Amino acid sequence: MLKLNQQSFGSLLRIGMGAVRRWRNGQQAPDKFGRLLIELLEGVLNVHHRSVVIESLRKARPEPLSIVRTLTWLGSHSRLSEPVDAAVTSPPWWIVRRTSEEETESLCERVRRLLRALGVNQQDLATLIGVSFSSVCRWKRSVVDPADFAQLTLELLSNVIKGHVAEIVIRALREAGSRRADIARTLTWLERHPTLPEPSPRPPRASSPPPFNAALLAVEPLSGSPR
Structure with missing residues (x-):
């Protein structure tokens, strides 16, 4: 439907040409992330x-999450005559901003943080994001890293909980069902449309006081007083 060769198709979706060739020749089935991209792409081309x-x-940033954001944004809008820029499909800056704790947290810590923020157990989290219960258990124990689709889902969910109360996120994901494309569409929509207010900007730091100068403490003598 795109009328592209394998190399151009892989470059467009940021997928290796070898993987595209194996998919095309039936030597290997696409993984969950590959199937997600193909399903989203088919819907957008309709x-x-x-x-x-x-x-x-092509305007999307060279990262999987940006590709998914672009595809889900296109899928939620009617026929366009002009391509959309990555800045349009991205969520508000404060949603994607990483705190120092988030930058350094391990997979185990991220999963525990999501469980606390949503107020759910491991089985509930697995059901909400369309993965197995055993996968969440292994992530929580840092036994195995999540695959591409799960990594993307966890990153989206981590962003989404900054902009919504837990009840909204849980209800939306339950309504989305278990299909990967519907979960991705729901999370990217929630990511772009936060219901919580933007946090107040950090107050500017006070300017540094001038360097100490002992001469400033000297008292000017009164007129006519002895020196």
Whole structure:
């Protein structure tokens, strides 16, 4: 439907050409992330002209999450005549901003943080994001790293809980069901449309006081007083 060769197709979706060739030849089935991209892409091509889709994906940032954001954004809008820029499909800055704790947290710590923020157990989290219970258990114990699809889902969920109360996120994911594409569409929509207010900006730091000067403490003598 895109009328691209394998190399161009892989480059567009940031997938290695070897993987695309194996998919095409039936030597290997796409993984969960690959199936997610293909499903989202098929839905988008039913709405938009292929030239708009291709140019929009070329404008996306070279990371899987940006590709998914672009595809889900295109899927939620009617037929466009112009490609969309990555800045349009990205969520507000304060949603994607990483705190120092988030920058250094381990997988185990991230999973525990998400469980606390949502107020759910491991089985509930697994059901909400479309993975197995055993996978969440292994992530929580840092036994194994999540695959590409799960990593993307955890990152989206980590962003989403900054902009919504837990009840909204849980209800939306339950309504989305278990299909990966629907989960991705729901999370990226929630990411772009926070219901919580933007946090107040950090107050500016007070300017540093001038360097100490002992001469400033000297008292000016009164007129006519002896020196």
